[in-house]
Amino acid sequence: MKRWGSRLLCVFVWGAAMAAQAGTLTVSAIDSHGHAVGDAVISIDRANPPAAASTHYVDQKAETFIPYVEVMHPGDSVVFRNSDNTRHHVYSFSPLAAFQFILSPGESSAPVLLDHTGIIAVGCNIHDRMIAYLVVTADQSQVTSKQGKARFDGLPPGRYTVRIWHPQLSPGHAPASVTVDVPAEGAAPALPFTLRLLPDPRGSADREQLDY
């Protein structure tokens, strides 16, 4: 019992020491008009800490996938849920994961296991304007909030390469990346990204402009 107590004390002291040396990295994303960009995926070149595989949920409300962009890690699963009062036909033709589910109102799909890293576009065969992206990555990643912010806490000091990806960046180009030094204490200077985005392909359901 005494030996276990001293081990716990060691772990606590080690954790406190690491916390004292942990840095914070804050990233902000804006578009070329200065507006905050949400749904951008910020990745740093550090492997995600090992964790149990988790199940992610992508909902469908008002003929929109929510969220637009979901970050996952290899081994995670995704479930599509239909919270609309109309049917959806969720599908993907990505070579990483080809699947299709007809979902009646209130129904959820079977979990789809995603083993490989990459970006998977998801659509609805009934409502063409519905699009979502699953970003499967082994790196530590965050999705920017509506305010265009993402924050990594508890980073060991060192040099990091930070990459950014957004569904509305021109395809075919490598994600923008920068190198930043995270200090042993406190936060690195906020890292700003300015993105030139293509128009949002999702559009919006409008009673005047029809999409058929």
Added chain:
Amino acid sequence: MNYRLCSIIALWGAAMAGHAQDFTLHAYADERLVAAPDDSSWTRGGFGKTRYGDGQTKFHFGGAAVYGAAQITPGLLALAQLQYQTSGHSGLSVLEAWVRYRPVSTTPWRWYVRAGAFFPPVSMENDGVGWTSPWTLSSSAINTWTGEELRAVGGEFALEHRGEANSWDLRAALFRRDDPSGTVLAERGWSIGDLVAGIGSRLREPDAVVSYEGGTLPRYYDPFRNIGSSHWGDYVALSWHAPGATRVSLMHYDNRADPGATAPYAGNDEQAAWRTRFWSAGARTETGAITWIAQAMDGDTTVEPVEGRYRLTRFRSAFVLAGWNRGAWRPALRVEHFSTRKPSSELFSHPGEHGNAVTAALNWRPRDYLRLTAEVLHIDSTSTLRAQYGLPAHVIDTQLQLSMRVLY
């Protein structure tokens, strides 16, 4: 016949909707105050290029339409649009009615087939309920004509390839019942308006032309019918979808009508078939808050009034539209050019016309269900066709409209 067809389609649509789990319904009704130019409108039997043309300022019913789409199965969609108009030929008509089978594909390739009555994929403006334009009240000359005389009654096959950066789709269709297409361009010329013909409605020929031919006034014709021996028309359209909202399309249409064929119609006159072919190109993109649409059309239409004597009319038009998306406010500006030309005029003296038009519209959507639009349409045109009938060849028309459109 057409009313029977309309009834069958309407009943079929209702039956389909009853079985469908997912049904979408939209509608609009439009009332407007119009300051019309003096030049008598084509809807009143004149050569005027605007929808309204009686020199008066008064209220008009702009039209109403209902759009219904039923997702019968996940792959099978049935869609119909009906309209009611009081300009020109009054009444109820079917703008389009079709079923589409599009199975899901888990490869980059996807295909569909659809059958029924549908608009050939010419327009990049008219994606509103009732085939209206969200940018302006009056459609461009190209799409005014498309709405008046182009409808494919048949089947279409489409194949899409969806890439990471670029997507392509190829559409090919075989159709019937579009043998009169081209009549209005040859006999009246281009016009700019939002009066769309449906199956069951009629188009009015210019009174001067009818009188010259000794016909009975007013004379309307069915723009969607077979004339002469059985045959299929066809169109092929190729579209490129770039990342973002950019789309470029190229299309060829040929109704393959027999230009020497005629068939009786109202008033015991003979309605001629017109062999009409055209190329149509269009592009649409967005730069910031501005949507750009450009279209061009080049084609010809031929009739054979006397055996071995062909009367050819070439037609061309192009426009550029810029629409500024400012939330509830949407200003739009369109400039366009149009012309018709009859290369060999030895048989008749209808050499043609040319003109330019500018349309400026300010749209306001204070509520989701309400659209208010102020539009100025200015057309400067010269037509030797008008001069032949004793009317001024050069005419400048300006039409002002204030519209209130209720949307469902």
